[in-house]
Amino acid sequence: MNPKFYRSHVLICTGTGCVSSGSNNIKSRLTAKLEESGLQDEVKVVETGCHGFCEKGPIVIVYPEGVFYCQVEADDINEIVEEHLLKGRVVERLLYTELGTEKKIPAYSEIDFYKKQHRIVLANCGRINPESIKEYIAVGGYEACGKALTEMTPEEVIAEVKKSGLRGRGGAGFPTGLKWEFTRQTPGDKKYVICNADEGDPGAFMDRSLLEGDPHRIIEGMIIAAYAIGADEGYIYVRAEYPLAIRRLEIALEQAREYGFLGENIFGSGFNFDLKIKKGAGAFVCGEETALMASIEGKRGMPRPKPPFPSVSGLWGKPTNINNVETFGNVPDIIRNGADAYRAIGTEKSTGTKVFALTGKINNTGLVEVPMGMTLREIIYDIGGGVSNGGKLKAVQIGGPSGGCIPADLLDLPIDYESLQEAGAMMGSGGMVVMDETTCMVDVARFFLQFTQSESCGKCTPCREGTKRMLEILDRICSGEGREGDLELLEELGDHIVSTSLCQLGGSAPNPVLSTLKYFREEYEAHIKDKRCPANVCAGMSAAYVIDPETCIGCTACTRVCPTGAISGERKQPHVINSQLCISCGACAEKCPVGAIAQG
Amino acid sequence: MKSLEELRKLRAELEKELAARNSEGKPKIIIGMGTCGIAAGAREILQAVLQELEKRNLDVITTQTGCIGMCEQEPLLDVELPGKERITYGKVTPKDVERIIVEHVVNGNVVEDLAIARLEEGGI
Ligand SMILES: Cc1cc2nc3c(=O)[nH]c(=O)nc-3n(C[C@H](O)[C@H](O)[C@H](O)COP(=O)(O)O)c2cc1C
Ligand code: SF4
Ligand code: SF4
Ligand code: FES
Numbered sequence: 148m149n150p151k152f153y154r155s156h157v158l159i160c161t162g163t164g165c166v167s168s169g170s171n172n173i174k175s176r177l178t179a180k181l182e183e184s185g186l187q188d189e190v191k192v193v194e195t196g197c198h199g200f201c202e203k204g205p206i207v208i209v210y211p212e213g214v215f216y217c218q219v220e221a222d223d224i225n226e227i228v229e230e231h232l233l234k235g236r237v238v239e240r241l242l243y244t245e246l247g248t249e250k251k252i253p254a255y256s257e258i259d260f261y262k263k264q265h266r267i268v269l270a271n272c273g274r275i276n277p278e279s280i281k282e283y284i285a286v287g288g289y290e291a292c293g294k295a296l297t298e299m300t301p302e303e304v305i306a307e308v309k310k311s312g313l314r315g316r317g318g319a320g321f322p323t324g325l326k327w328e329f330t331r332q333t334p335g336d337k338k339y340v341i342c343n344a345d346e347g348d349p350g351a352f353m354d355r356s357l358l359e360g361d362p363h364r365i366i367e368g369m370i371i372a373a374y375a376i377g378a379d380e381g382y383i384y385v386r387a388e389y390p391l392a393i394r395r396l397e398i399a400l401e402q403a404r405e406y407g408f409l410g411e412n413i414f415g416s417g418f419n420f421d422l423k424i425k426k427g428a429g430a431f432v433c434g435e436e437t438a439l440m441a442s443i444e445g446k447r448g449m450p451r452p453k454p455p456f457p458s459v460s461g462l463w464g465k466p467t468n469i470n471n472v473e474t475f476g477n478v479p480d481i482i483r484n485g486a487d488a489y490r491a492i493g494t495e496k497s498t499g500t501k502v503f504a505l506t507g508k509i510n511n512t513g514l515v516e517v518p519m520g521m522t523l524r525e526i527i528y529d530i531g532g533g534v535s536n537g538g539k540l541k542a543v544q545i546g547g548p549s550g551g552c553i554p555a556d557l558l559d560l561p562i563d564y565e566s567l568q569e570a571g572a573m574m575g576s577g578g579m580v581v582m583d584e585t586t587c588m589v590d591v592a593r594f595f596l597q598f599t600q601s602e603s604c605g606k607c608t609p610c611r612e613g614t615k616r617m618l619e620i621l622d623r624i625c626s627g628e629g630r631e632g633d634l635e636l637l638e639e640l641g642d643h644i645v646s647t648s649l650c651q652l653g654g655s656a657p658n659p660v661l662s663t664l665k666y667f668r669e670e671y672e673a674h675i676k677d678k679r680c681p682a683n684v685c686a687g688m689s690a691a692y693v694i695d696p697e698t699c700i701g702c703t704a705c706t707r708v709c710p711t712g713a714i715s716g717e718r719k720q721p722h723v724i725n726s727q728l729c730i731s732c733g734a735c736a737e738k739c740p741v742g743a744i745a746q747g
Numbered sequence: 748m749k750s751l752e753e754l755r756k757l758r759a760e761l762e763k764e765l766a767a768r769n770s771e772g773k774p775k776i777i778i779g780m781g782t783c784g785i786a787a788g789a790r791e792i793l794q795a796v797l798q799e800l801e802k803r804n805l806d807v808i809t810t811q812t813g814c815i816g817m818c819e820q821e822p823l824l825d826v827e828l829p830g831k832e833r834i835t836y837g838k839v840t841p842k843d844v845e846r847i848i849v850e851h852v853v854n855g856n857v858v859e860d861l862a863i864a865r866l867e868e869g870g871i
Contacts, residue, residue, distance in 0.1 A: 154793075155809075210770075211810050212810060235810060275765075281761050282765060284758050285761035285764060293751035414751065415749045
């Protein structure tokens with residue numbers, strides 16, 4: 148029998164973001180309206196994963212035209228059905244409005260947010276139904292797995308992954324093929340593969356989206372890895388706060404077993420493999436590989452010294468290969484299309500793409516996948532649509548609590564592992580927070596340190612005590628009690644924690660502080676010496692002075708006493724104080740004959 | 748799953764279910780669905796097209812357009828083969844649909860006695 152032919156497919160995003168903005172309701176309204184209009188046999192409704200543009204959700208795509216509707220509400224459904232599906236007229240008011248030109252853009256592929264993206268890992272997210280293995284197979288799914296198992300030896304698979312240049316997307320960027328090779332070469336008849344989906348960085352949600360939107364891709368990547376290293380058992384370690392990701396994974400695992408991609412004698416190759424899900428309780432440190440394995444073993448999630456590395460002694464002392472979700476997500480493409488095609492994307496040392504979670508003071512927030520080596524400028528302005536509310540870019544925080552801040556004048560920095568490291572930041576899991584002039588860099592550093600400090604497992608002193616001391620210093624700087632020598636102390640403590648902590652939680656916790664000290668030292672100094680927060684963020688700090696324009700008579704007395712030239716204005720016109728320049732000395736307020744100046 | 752061959756066969760089957768999501772390089776049938784078109788029976792034409800495509804298992808994109816100002820010729824049906832000019836057929840009846848699909852869409856020959864207009868490639 149021929150498959151049922153539908154002239155149109157309506158794709159409704161049911162990722163976490165769109166569900167919370169109401170997509171389930173949209174789906175039931177659409178289904179009802181299609182029946183009412185007699186269209187249920189012509190139009191197919193499909194649930195998909197996240198498109199990365201959750202801010203514009205709920206998102207509905209209508210094929211074959213490929214029209215992208217944003218912020219759709221249940222009440223818009225009648226119009227979509229009657230106009231678009233019945234009469235073929237696009238509903239203009241629901242289209243994406245291009246920033247700057249204010250043009251309505253109907254086609255998915257023409258939207259600025261997507262135009263410069265290169266989606267490999269996210270290729271299927273938002274395009275197929277993640278709960279249907281059939282749709283995954285229809286777009287070429289499990290072919291890489293079949294090719295690896297039936298046409299390649301494990302050594303050939305490893306060689307291909309090595310050649311591709313793929314590096315771990317979980318933070319450290321270790322070459323994936325090499326890690327597989329180590330695990331393969333360790334003698335032992337029992338080995339494990341683990342997928343790290345702990346995703347503890349605040350603000351990061353790429354792994355969640357990927358698991359929700361294309362779970363079979365991760366399973367396929369893991370089967371290939373298991374074959375390459377010789378493992379017959381694997382775990383996916385997901386945080387329990389990701390119920391939708393867990394549900395879709397469970398469905399996917401069951402389907403994969405039913406189709407024989409998991410289980411015994413896969414593809415008739417004699418290779419056996421099966422996977423289990425392990426739910427994590429959500430401690431940040433459990434994302435660290437040795438703590439994660441302890442947690443699977445039912446022990447307290449605490450890191451242990453390395454070596455031995457997991458490839459030698461991992462889960463239950465057996466050789467274990469552990470990779471991040473996104474790392475596994477790249478594997479099927481490498482095997483299917485070959486290492487050379489993969490290498491062609493990105494830079495010499497950082498090949499392929501990276502997914503980033505773009506947030507903060509930026510117009511288009513969301514998940515973006517770009518080739519490695521793209522500049523920050525392209526990401527922020529071409530894809531992200533620039534700083535929101537016409538603000539001025541100050542810095543971009545990259546890599547979450549283990550990362551650092553890149554100042555606006557390094558906007559042309561290519562985003563790859565090496566360049567970020569050199570600039571004092573880190574790829575991390577790919578968080579990217581855009582900050583404008585209203586952001587206080589000391590406060591930002593304090594925010595991230597607060598996070599890591601509270602997540603320290605407490606096993607080693609530099610991390611447990613050192614981060615506490617650093618935080619105390621930052622607290623006092625932010626409340627105007629900073630002392631001479633505090634900055635040097637922060638640097639000394641920071642360097643010490645970095646070099647003596649057992650795991651990379653402590654090892655990278657000082658990064659946000661050290662990088663802001665490197666690029667925004669004068670802002671720290673303003674807090675300490677002048678007792679003032681240039682961005683006017685830190686409470687309890689002398690705020691800049693402001694002039695009440697109603698009272699000011701424009702005598703210019705203040706301009707003449709201001710030591711930093713922060714005040715400007717025409718004679719007999721209200722004057723203004725530039726808060727960035729004001730050092731809160733109060734000289735102007737003292738001189739003002741009409742009492743127009745006060746601290747803001 | 749016993750072999751890569753088996754998987755590829757399955758994929759070829761399943762691909763068809765997703766056909767509507769990829770219109771690149773495929774023949775297109777466009778039906779005039781303005782209020783006038785619907786009054787003249789465009790819905791019946793659309794259904795006839797869908798039945799015919801399903802019967803013949805053809806990978807063809809079916810889409811619609813609003814009123815194009817040729818109301819007296821409704822129902823209108825356009826065929827656009829990849830890289831070819833777009834042909835408009837007028838006063839189409841459900842009976843004509845099979846002919847248009849077999850002669851034009853499958854065999855590439857315009858059904859001259861029903862065609863009423865030609866448009867350069869890419870025009871709407
Ligand atoms: C405190 C801490 C938290 C971590 N959290 C994660 C995480 O959530 N997800 C992840 O993939 N890796 C995390 N890592 C890195 C893992 O230890 C490990 O390097 C990674 O899973 C290896 O996979 P990859 O080579 O594919 O990047 C964390 C490391 C540390 C020190
Ligand atoms: S560095 Fe921190 S988190 Fe890591 S083991 Fe030591 S105390 Fe625990
Ligand atoms: S001294 Fe007072 S009145 Fe004179 S210009 Fe300054 S603010 Fe205005
Ligand atoms: S959840 Fe719908 S776009 Fe992200």
